[in-house]
Structures are given as structure tokens and as C-alpha cells.
Amino acid sequence: MADPVDIRAWQRLDAETTTSGRIEDKDVARLADLGVRHVINLALETHPEALAGEGEKLAAHGIAYTHIPVPFDAPGEDHFAAFVDAVKDGPQPVHVHCIMNWRVSAFFYRLNRDHRQMPEAEARAIMERQWSPEGHDSNEARVWAAFIARSDT
Structure with missing residues (x-):
């Protein structure tokens, strides 16, 4: 099955990882068909x-579910640590989403840069396919710029 590019902000990072913005009822079966x-x-x-009812709908298709609610105005290190653990320890292939794929792209930026030793420019280019907090002038954008500037290495 081809990637469902009509899912908001769909992105394939590698053979085992896809990301997107919000998913809808019709997308649950499609993710299962992709082998997620x-x-x-x-x-x-x-x-x-x-x-x-996202968790229950996914479970009905045999898909494990991890919910890490990240307030858009307050991403925390506890959220990021839970994300790293879920990506590292959870079943593969994995699909990670939020509403616009902005939280997700920022989290993968840090994961790629700090845990997967991806060169910073490459990690940033992947994030910027979805968004860059530096490109927005708002309190939330400043919060996210500070979040991605942090390093766990």
C-alpha cells in the first residue's frame, strides 16, 4: 500500500517511522494496512x-497506542523523555502524530540530533519540512524555539 499522503502533513522518515498531523477515523484502517x-x-x-476514542479504535486494529499529551504552549522535558522511550521501546513500525505535525517534527529534531547523532543541519531540514518555530512570531513559537535549542547530550 502506498503512503496515504492525504493525511494532514504526512511524512515518512524511514522504513519504520511515519509522522503526520491529526488522524481521522478513516485513517486507522489505513495505518493498519501499512503495517503500523x-x-x-x-x-x-x-x-x-x-x-x-483513538486508543480504542487503534486497539481494534491491533495497533498499540501511547498518548503523551503535550500542551502546545508548554512542551516539557518529561514529555520529551516519554517520547524517546516510546519510540525506542515500542513496537515498530511506529506512526507519531499531533494536530499539525509541529510538535512531532520538533520532538524528532531533538531525537535525531541528540540520540541518533544525525548532523544538526540534516535534523533541522527534516523538521523544517513541517515547520520551524523560528519562522513565527508568537509566544508559543518562542517556547518551541527554546525547546528545540535544549540538548540532552
Whole structure:
């Protein structure tokens, strides 16, 4: 099956990892058909575009689910540590999403740079396919710029 590029902000990072913005009911079966075994959701379940009952819907298709609700205005090191553990220890292939693929791209930027030893420019280019907090002038963008500037190495 081909990648479902009509899912918001769909991106394939490698053979075992895909990312996107929000998913809808119709996407659950498509992820299963792609062989996804684990979905990590970084969005808040209270967001108007969140998929209600996401964990149960994925489980019905045999897909493990990890929810790490990351407030857009307050990403924390605890969120990032939980994300790293979920990606590292969870079943593969994995699909990671939020609402716009902005949280996800920032988290993968740090994972790629600090844990996978990817060159910074390459990690940044992958993130910038979705967004760059430096390109926005808002309190949230400043929070995210500070978040991606942190390093765990």
C-alpha cells in the first residue's frame, strides 16, 4: 500500500517511522494496512480536531497506542523523555502524530540530533519540512524555539 499522503502533513522518515498531523477515523484502517504497529499521539485529547476514542479504535486494529499529551504552549522535558522511550521501546513500525505535525517534527529534531547523532543541519531540514518555530512570531513559537535549542547530550 502506498503512503496515504492525504493525511494532514504526512511524512515518512524511514522504513519504520511515519509522522503526520491529526488522524481521522478513516485513517486507522489505513495505518493498519501499512503495517503500523504503534501510534504515538502528542496532541491533547481535548483539541477540537482530536480523534475521539483513538486508543480504542487503534486497539481494534491491533495497533498499540501511547498518548503523551503535550500542551502546545508548554512542551516539557518529561514529555520529551516519554517520547524517546516510546519510540525506542515500542513496537515498530511506529506512526507519531499531533494536530499539525509541529510538535512531532520538533520532538524528532531533538531525537535525531541528540540520540541518533544525525548532523544538526540534516535534523533541522527534516523538521523544517513541517515547520520551524523560528519562522513565527508568537509566544508559543518562542517556547518551541527554546525547546528545540535544549540538548540532552
